[in-house]
Amino acid sequence: xxxxxxxxxxxxxxxxxxxxxxxxxxxxxxxxxxxxxxxxxxxxxxxxxxxxxxxxxxxxxxxxxxxxxxxxxxxxxxxxxxxxxxxxxxxxxxxxxxxxxxxxxxxxxxxxxxxxxxxxxxxxxxxxxxxxxx
Amino acid sequence: xxxxxxxxxxxxxxxxxxxxxxxxxxxxxxxxxxxxxxxxxxxxxxxxxxxxxxxxxxxxxxxxxxxxxxxxxxxxxxxxxxxxxxxxxxxxxxxxxxxxxxxxxxxxxxxxxxxxxxxxxxxxxxxxxxxxxxxxxxxxxxxxxxxxxxxxxxxxxxxxxxxxxxxxxxxxxxxxxxxxxxxxxxxxxxxxxxxxxxxxxxxxxxxxxxxxxxxxxxxxxxxxxxxxxxxxxxxxxxxxxxxxxxxxxxxxxxxxxxxxxxxxxxxxxxxxxxxxxxxxxx
Numbered sequence: 001x002x003x004x005x006x007x008x009x010x011x012x013x014x015x016x017x018x019x020x021x022x023x024x025x026x027x028x029x030x031x032x033x034x035x036x037x038x039x040x041x042x043x044x045x046x047x048x049x050x051x052x053x054x055x056x057x058x059x060x061x062x063x064x065x066x067x068x069x070x071x072x073x074x075x076x077x078x079x080x081x082x083x084x085x086x087x088x089x090x091x092x093x094x095x096x097x098x099x100x101x102x103x104x105x106x107x108x109x110x111x112x113x114x115x116x117x118x119x120x121x122x123x124x125x126x127x128x129x130x131x132x133x134x
Numbered sequence: 135x136x137x138x139x140x141x142x143x144x145x146x147x148x149x150x151x152x153x154x155x156x157x158x159x160x161x162x163x164x165x166x167x168x169x170x171x172x173x174x175x176x177x178x179x180x181x182x183x184x185x186x187x188x189x190x191x192x193x194x195x196x197x198x199x200x201x202x203x204x205x206x207x208x209x210x211x212x213x214x215x216x217x218x219x220x221x222x223x224x225x226x227x228x229x230x231x232x233x234x235x236x237x238x239x240x241x242x243x244x245x246x247x248x249x250x251x252x253x254x255x256x257x258x259x260x261x262x263x264x265x266x267x268x269x270x271x272x273x274x275x276x277x278x279x280x281x282x283x284x285x286x287x288x289x290x291x292x293x294x295x296x297x298x299x300x301x302x303x304x305x306x307x308x309x310x311x312x313x314x315x316x317x318x319x320x321x322x323x324x325x326x327x328x329x330x331x332x333x334x335x336x337x338x339x340x341x342x343x344x345x346x347x348x349x350x351x352x353x354x355x356x357x358x359x360x361x362x363x364x365x366x367x368x369x370x371x372x373x374x375x376x377x378x379x380x381x382x383x384x385x386x387x388x389x390x391x392x393x394x395x396x397x398x399x400x401x402x403x404x405x406x407x408x409x410x411x412x413x414x415x416x
Contacts, residue, residue: 005388008349009326036306043301044326045164046308 001042009044013052016042018061018080021072028074032062059083135160136182136282136313141191143177151177153337154191161281162310166328167317168395173334175317176216179284182315183213195282209236212275216286220259220267228259228274238279247273250299265291272300276307283307284315289323297323321391331391333398340398343409345389351408353381354390366405367397378405 001016003009017038020026032038035053039046053070056062061079062070073079100110136159143152151174159165169175180186181193184200184207193200198207221228225248233239248255251269253262259270268291275283289297304327308314318324331348333341352366357375360368364380376393397405 003326003388006386008386039305039308040302042326043298043305045329046305047162047329048326 010048010051010055013038013042013044013049014055017052017056018084021061021076021080022084024077026072028072028076030072031068032070032072034069135194135196137192137194138181139192139194141181141193142189143174143181143186144189145177150337152181152188152191155338157332157339157342159313159315161313162308163330164304164308164314164316164328165330165332166321166324167315167332167334168319168321168391169317169334170399174337175334176286178334179213179286179315179317182282183211183284184208185213210238210280211282212236212278212280212284214268214271214275214283214285214288216290218267218271220262220270222258222260224258225253225255225270225273228270232274233278236278236280240277240279243279244273244277247276247303250303251296252299263291265293265296268292269296269300272303276303281311282313282315286317287319288316289318289320301327321395325389325391331394333395335399336401340406341394341409348389348394348409349381349386350384351381352387352389352394352405353379353383353385354387354393355379366408367393367400367402369393369396378402380408 001012003012017026017032020032026032033041035046035049039049042049053062057064057070059079060073061076061083063073064070099105100107136157138155138157141152141155142150143155144150155178167175167178177186181188182195182200184193184203187201195207195211198204200207221231223231225244229241229244233241233244245255248270251273253266253269253273257266259267262270268288272285272288275285289300292300301324304314304316304324316324316328328345330344331341332339355377356371356373357363357377360375360377360379363377364382366378366380368375368377376390378390378393378397381387
């Protein structure tokens with residue numbers, strides 16, 4: 001994993017865990033990697049991963065089963081999604097608006113392209129489900 | 135706890151290496167020891183390992199003076215020197231002759247680490263390349279499961295895949311009882327592993343801070359102009375000024391260990407004073 005320069009590593013690791021929940025790799029009630037295993041995987045100090053996990057626990061995205069490890073909360077997916085949505089609206093959207101304003105791109109144009117994108121995503125999902133059945 | 139109290143050391147009269155050096159280390163951490171050539175990094179590591187004896191002052195591990203070289207201390211400590219000595223034995227034979235000194239030694243771990251680091255257990259250690267010898271000793275050192283693990287420039291001579299495996303191994307062996315103390319010039323090799331930075335300068339420990347503390351107090355960056363900023367140290371380059379600023383906003387920046395090192399070793403008083411303020415830990 002390549003770490004970015006502008007965010008604390010423990011937060012980037014927390015975001016990595018959130019990505020895995022958002023993409024459905026780790027689902028509600030599933031056990032997540034132990035501190036040690038994730039530290040080895042990412043080649044970082046286990047104390048850093050510990051801090052990420054404490055952060056995720058405080059956000060109630062994962063919970064601790066004593067002696068068993070950490071598990072994705074039942075509403076972990078919704079929590080991550082809400083969290084991401086908020087940060088997108090606060091951080092990315094203003095940049096996006098600034099760009100389409102400066103480049104004079106109309107919202108209608110964006111809408112058309114987005115509908116296109118949606119259709120492609122749906123087709124992709126359909127295909128994958130099809131393949132899973134075989 | 136490892137405590138170094140008022141350590142004075144010199145190889146030659148009138149040429150002190152350490153002058154009343156103080157340092158305390160807690161288990162559960164990976165310490166990165168940095169210092170210029172000849173600043174005494176290896177000597178400090180050897181002092182902790184009981185391989186050299188101070189003129190005055192003490193180094194204590196769990197209250198026991200290391201210089202007494204008690205069995206209790208030595209069987210729970212492993213030192214991997216920069217210039218390693220290996221006998222004319224295979225790793226397997228070395229295990230049979232030496233593992234017995236370490237009660238927590240794990241034979242299974244040893245062979246697993248050798249495999250991970252791509253070292254043939256059947257090969258004569260003395261006929262191995264420097265890098266292979268080093269890896270064999272790292273595998274042995276980690277397999278002792280000693281609480282105190284001291285490594286002098288462990289990534290020297292390691293190839294690229296071995297460095298990756300080394301980082302993974304270090305991440306996997308840290309636990310709440312273990313001290314891992316690593317000296318290095320190759321700061322980039324170990325940046326994401328080290329949680330506490332020790333900088334040896336001017337016969338003393340000049341910096342003894344966790345990375346988290348450093349990031350709270352300092353802001354690193356490249357600026358066109360630093361006028362009006364709370365600059366602690368800066369270096370002029372073609373692209374602008376690489377600077378360390380006082381962190382007043384709680385913003386995160388990536389630590390530039392090389393810049394921090396230069397700041398400390400060129401005697402940036404502003405910086406060291408700032409780090410000392412409230413720098414007392416546990």
